[in-house]
Structure formats: structure tokens, C-alpha cells
Amino acid sequence: MNNTTKSTELFNRAQESIPGGVNSPVRAFKSVGGTPVFMKKGKGAYMYDADGNQYIDYINSWGPMILGHAFGPVVEAIREKALDSTSFGAPTELEIEMAELIKSMAPNVDFVRMVSSGTEACMSALRLARGYTGRNKFIKFEGCYHGHADAFLVKAGSGVATFNIQTIPGITAGVSMDTLTSPYNDIEAVYQLAELHKGEIAAIIIEPVAGNMGCIPPLPGYIEALRTLCDEEGIVLIFDEVMTGFRLAAGGAQERLGINADLVTYGKVIGGGMPVGAFGGKREIMQHIAPLGNVYQAGTLSGNPIAMIAGYTMLKTLKDTPGIYKELEEKTAYLHKGLDEVLRQSNTPYVINRLGSMISVHFSEKPVNNFTDAAAANNTLFNQFFHHMLSNGCYLPPSAYETWFISTAITVADIDRTVEVAGEFFKNR
Numbered sequence: 001m002n003n004t005t006k007s008t009e010l011f012n013r014a015q016e017s018i019p020g021g022v023n024s025p026v027r028a029f030k031s032v033g034g035t036p037v038f039m040k041k042g043k044g045a046y047m048y049d050a051d052g053n054q055y056i057d058y059i060n061s062w063g064p065m066i067l068g069h070a071f072g073p074v075v076e077a078i079r080e081k082a083l084d085s086t087s088f089g090a091p092t093e094l095e096i097e098m099a100e101l102i103k104s105m106a107p108n109v110d111f112v113r114m115v116s117s118g119t120e121a122c123m124s125a126l127r128l129a130r131g132y133t134g135r136n137k138f139i140k141f142e143g144c145y146h147g148h149a150d151a152f153l154v155k156a157g158s159g160v161a162t163f164n165i166q167t168i169p170g171i172t173a174g175v176s177m178d179t180l181t182s183p184y185n186d187i188e189a190v191y192q193l194a195e196l197h198k199g200e201i202a203a204i205i206i207e208p209v210a211g212n213m214g215c216i217p218p219l220p221g222y223i224e225a226l227r228t229l230c231d232e233e234g235i236v237l238i239f240d241e242v243m244t245g246f247r248l249a250a251g252g253a254q255e256r257l258g259i260n261a262d263l264v265t266y267g268k269v270i271g272g273g274m275p276v277g278a279f280g281g282k283r284e285i286m287q288h289i290a291p292l293g294n295v296y297q298a299g300t301l302s303g304n305p306i307a308m309i310a311g312y313t314m315l316k317t318l319k320d321t322p323g324i325y326k327e328l329e330e331k332t333a334y335l336h337k338g339l340d341e342v343l344r345q346s347n348t349p350y351v352i353n354r355l356g357s358m359i360s361v362h363f364s365e366k367p368v369n370n371f372t373d374a375a376a377a378n379n380t381l382f383n384q385f386f387h388h389m390l391s392n393g394c395y396l397p398p399s400a401y402e403t404w405f406i407s408t409a410i411t412v413a414d415i416d417r418t419v420e421v422a423g424e425f426f427k428n429r
């Protein structure tokens with residue numbers, strides 16, 4: 001067992017000044033129980049906590065650290081750029097270069113606007129879709145998470161699912177009445193909902209590969225059917241690629257699935273660990289964003305030079321390094337194979353969901369294709385598994401409703417170690 005005395009002390013102290021001792025709820029270990037470990041340093045595939053324990057990192061800051069912690073070129077770029085001031089609040093050439101780089105990687109993006117989080121990206125895209133169509137309602141999917149803007153906190157995933165929050169205080173009836181929800185991977189249900197609200201729906205927003213109820217890939221034909229529905233009904237299809245963007249491929253899920261959205265949102269990887277989000281898409285829609293159009297959206301630190309140089313360096317590396325996505329995928333497939341082998345030898349019912357480098361383990365006897373399936377899994381067992389892995393130096397996301405994130409920095413030896421530790425947990429079951 002790791003000595004985590006310092007983390008315990010820090011958590012007690014943190015709770016005196018920060019609600020729940022954390023600046024984002026999923027970090028609090030509420031669903032898995034126990035005391036969160038406080039991190040002090042990260043390098044490559046590893047994090048080191050306040051007590052000096054080393055962990056193989058399968059969160060990677062919930063996606064951004066796709067090249068590993070303290071990736072040299074990003075660190076150096078930040079260090080150098082900071083000498084020229086950290087923010088201007090005026091346009092810079094670097095923002096143009098960032099927008100041009102994004103357009104060279106992401107298909108179907110004519111215009112892109114930088115913001116400072118995935119939440120901001122998704123809320124802005126929804127406002128734009130409403131402004132563009134003149135319609136109020138939108139459809140989201142149970143278990144999908146699009147950040148914490150009011151409209152999205154209805155049957156959301158990630159921390160909302162983790163804490164099993166059914167209705168969130170502060171979200172008014174006026175807001176939630178325009179949020180329609182449908183089960184993920186059920187095309188009949190969404191067609192019926194669209195028929196019921198014909199002419200009222202501005203947008204359908206979806207995680208094209210869900211990652212906030214564990215990893216749940218779309219069933220064959222599902223996203224294609226949403227594309228058809230939106231074309232038929234004049235609904236704006238928004239791909240929330242905050243998690244999948246620049247992770248599943250250079251062009252994200254649009255490239256991977258071969259389907260174009262009308263608007264795409266980004267976060268996480270796009271900032272290289274700095275606070276960055278973005279939304280973009282077809283000129284016909286994006287031209288309604290202020291100051292070009294009347295759909296207002298703004299941000300003091302949007303396009304901030306430090307965030308931009310971090311994101312630019314990260315994306316440029318992903319774009320220019322041959323085979324980097326193949327490497328990411330092969331490492332995740334190797335992890336998948338190893339976990340499958342140890343779980344198959346146990347008596348534990350399980351399902352491993354994976355697409356690209358997004359993967360999750362569900363202790364379920366049946367396929368996990370939507371939130372209901374994910375919630376019906378043996379998540380108590382997941383919590384025990386989480387702590388076994390943590391105390392043996394493998395840091396998984398502290399919730400069964402999260403996908404695991406792989407970085408290129410992880411080695412085969414790290415993965416072998418992870419599988420060995422997992423095997424120790426399952427062999428007595």
C-alpha cells in the first residue's frame with residue numbers, strides 16, 4: 001500500500017478553502033471513495049504524488065496530455081512565449097496561425113473561434129445554432145457531457161452521472177424545458193423525438209464517440225442516421241469533439257467516422273494542457289458569430305498567447321509526426337488485449353469498449369451501448385478495482401463513467417505492469 005499521508009493532510013487543508021477540496025468534482029474520489037491523491041509532478045507517462053508515489057497515468061488530465069506530461073517542445077514554447085507577456089487582449093498573428101493549423105487538420109471547418117474551455121465551446125455552439133435557426137430546443141443524449149452550462153446539465157454524463165445527480169439545483173425549468181434528451185445509440189427514439197418537436201429543434205449535439213459514461217462507440221449507422229435526420233429537418237448537427245478531437249485522428253471523429261458535422265467543438269488536446277476550447281464549422285453558420293454576425297460570444301483570454309503556443313505546438317507535433325496515431329492506437333490495443341486475457345481467466349463478467357485510444361472496462365454481463373447499460377454494470381466492483389490499481393501505481397479515472405486516456409509516452413513495459421496488477425485483482429475472483 002502506498003503511503004499517502006501528505007495527500008491526506010493536503011485534502012484536509014484544501015477542504016477549508018475549496019468546496020469539496022477540489023476545483024472540479026470528479027477529482028474528489030466521491031464515487032470511488034477514499035482520499036484523492038494530490039499530484040506534485042508529471043513526466044512522460046508518469047505522475048508523482050505529494051508523497052512521492054509514482055503512477056502510470058491513464059487520465060492524462062482527462063485527455064490533454066496525449067504526448068505525455070511535461071512534453072519538452074510544449075514546455076519550452078510556453079517558457080519562451082511568456083517572456084513577451086502572457087496576454088494582450090488584442091489580436092495576434094499566433095491566433096491566425098492556430099486557426100489555420102486547425103483548419104488544415106479538421107475537415108469541414110471554414111471558421112474557428114477560440115475560447116477557454118470545452119464548456120464555453122459547447123455553450124457557444126448551441127447559442128450559435130439557436131441564433132442561426134431561430135429555434136429554441138435541442139437534443140442531447142443521456143450520459144453525454146458537454147460541460148457545465150445550464151442547458152447541458154440534464155441527464156448528463158461524467159461527474160453528473162458519477163454523483164447520480166438527477167436534477168441540478170439552479171437549472172431553471174425555463175432552461176431545461178428546451179433540453180430534449182434521448183438514449184445514445186437509439187435512432188428510433190431520436191427520430192420520434194424530432195417528429196414530436198418538428199420545426200422546433202435548433203441542434204442535435206452528440207459526443208460522436210461517447211467518453212462520459214465510459215467509452216461508448218456509436219453503433220454502425222447511428223451517426224450516419226443523425227446526419228440524415230439533421231439534413232431532412234434543417235437541424236444543426238454539432239459534434240462535441242472536446243474529447244475525440246485531435247485524439248481519434250488528426251481530423252478527430254469527423255475524419256475517423258467519415259461524417260461531417262455542421263459545427264464541431266474542441267477542448268483538451270487543443271490546448272496542450274492550457275485552458276483552450278474552440279468551436280468551428282461551415283462559414284454559412286459561423287458567420288453569424290459576433291462581430292461578423294449578431295450571435296454574441298466573447299472572452300478576455302480567448303486566443304491567449306500562452307494557451308495558443310501550447311496548443312499550436314501540441315497540434316503541430318500531432319500533425320507532423322508520422323504514425324503517431326497508429327502508435328497511440330497500437331498501445332491501446334495492446335492494453336485491451338492484456339486486460340481481456342486476465343479478465344477472461346476470471347469469473348468476472350466484463351465488457352471492454354474501445355475506439356482508437358479511448359477505452360473503458362465495464363463489469364457488465366451484457367454489451368454497454370448506452371447510459372442505462374453503463375449504470376447497470378457492477379460499478380461497486382469498479383470502485384474496488386480502481387483502488388487496487390491506484391495502490392499499485394496505476395491511476396485510472398476515479399469513476400466508472402469515464403473513458404481511460406492513453407498517451408504516446410506510455411511504454412509496453414508500463415502496459416505489461418498495468419495488466420499484471422489488474423491480473424492480481426481478478427485472479428482471486
Ligand code: KE4
Binds near residue numbers: 158
Ligand atoms: P471543460 O469545460 O471541462 O474543458 O470541457 C467540458 C467537456 C465538454 N465535452 C466533453 C465531451 C467533455 O468530455 C468535457 C469535459 N470532460 C470531463 C471528463 N470527462 C472533464 C473533467 C472534469 O470535469 O474535471
